[in-house]
Amino acid sequence: MEQLLEELRQGLPRGEIPAALFGNDEIYNLELRKIFARCWVFLGHDSEVPASGDYVRRKIGEDNFIVVRDEDGEIHALFDACRHRGVQICRADSGNTEIFRCPYHGWAYDTKGNLLGAPLWKKAFGGMSKEENGLLSVAKLATYHGLIFATLDPTTPPLEEYLGGMKWYLDLVFGLNKHGIEILGPPQRFVIDANWKSGSENFSGDDYHLGTLHRSVWAIGAFPVSFADNMMGYHIQASAGHSLSFSMAPTEDDPGPKFFAYPDDLAASFNTARIDQEQLRVARRSRVFVGNVFPNFSILAAPMTDDGAHFPPTGVLTIRTWQPMGAGKFEAWNWFCAYRNMTPQQKERVYKSGLASFSMGGVFEMDDTEPWILAARTGRSVTAEVLDFKLNYKMGLPGIGIAKRTENWAGPGIVYSPRYEEGVQRNFFRFYSELMRAERGTWPKFSLE
Incomplete structure (x- = not known):
């Protein structure tokens, strides 16, 4: 276990992560104490x-x-x-x-x-x-915005300090109007034979898989933006451990979905009552938002439809957690959200479109779970242990790929564009690495740089 954590620490700057982190029982038992018993959950x-x-x-x-x-x-x-x-x-x-x-x-x-x-x-x-x-x-x-968090550790920093720059982006998603959001029904729950970190790192901003694993979503017309246009946008390391990704139009005047494709009458209620003008401009250009608050709270806003022949895509906001059940098993909890001032018909569209895309029977979910299961299988394999198999997280490192650091961005954090980049995953694992090695009663000092 100590060797794995040291290999993680040394390998991260090179974009190398031990595969066994996704299958080692000792690592998992330490995560329950070092991660889940200390962080805001x-x-x-x-x-x-x-x-x-x-x-x-x-x-x-x-x-x-x-x-x-x-x-x-x-x-x-x-x-x-x-x-x-x-x-x-x-x-x-x-x-x-x-x-x-x-x-x-x-x-x-x-x-x-x-x-x-x-x-x-x-x-x-x-x-x-x-x-x-x-x-x-x-x-x-x-x-925060009605989202309830708790921690078992009295030395953990206050929630807003813990969220850091991620607050700006949570404000943008959950504070678009004065009404705020509500939950549509109880959470869906389904068990996956995989490691909880696969869900968290994916929602930190893994956009590279969209054109291969999720090709069927484009084929059936469930998503209104081409793959090439969808990759235009930003990866953002908002603060230590917390990352997100925006698919975004180049300007506010570009054709295509605005405000995640929410209905025009709802979008008319989005204003600066709870956010500033820059946040509103970013939201107006936004097509997809996907993010993860460390360790296991993920958010996605995207235009989806359950029936492209009869209903245009509408903004779907889903929040979820990846509840650990062992090194090779977790339970996904999935909630659908609606703005309180939506009409009953709009809320129904959100719920049905969400069920068709991000649910236990949704097209995205059925795509994602299979690779996660296979990754966990590799993580607990003897070969990965004996041959010291490292996973490749190099995309976006200097000289690799086309993503470049962006300085002229309205919000906080380290920002790269376009979305061919894995710095957001490396941010997740840097914070993970620090917490896994920190003593109880001490909170790691962590810098994004």
């Missing part, structure tokens, strides 16, 4: 728990947490384990309740996590403090 959106007592069950690493809104309107993330014997107390994925009750001995907790009591309390526990036996809470919880 996405748990959901506040529109999923709109009323007092509403709850959803979510994960940090492999562990279950109850995200619940209490009677005062505050949101909590509570470890789903009774303080008596550690038994899971939340028996449903979502619902509404005033009390969480352990099925083993009947200990009962309110929506703040306070212990209310237990059967035969005076006989069994009289004199014991209830205050010291409530449900465990995450170390920190914070929201």
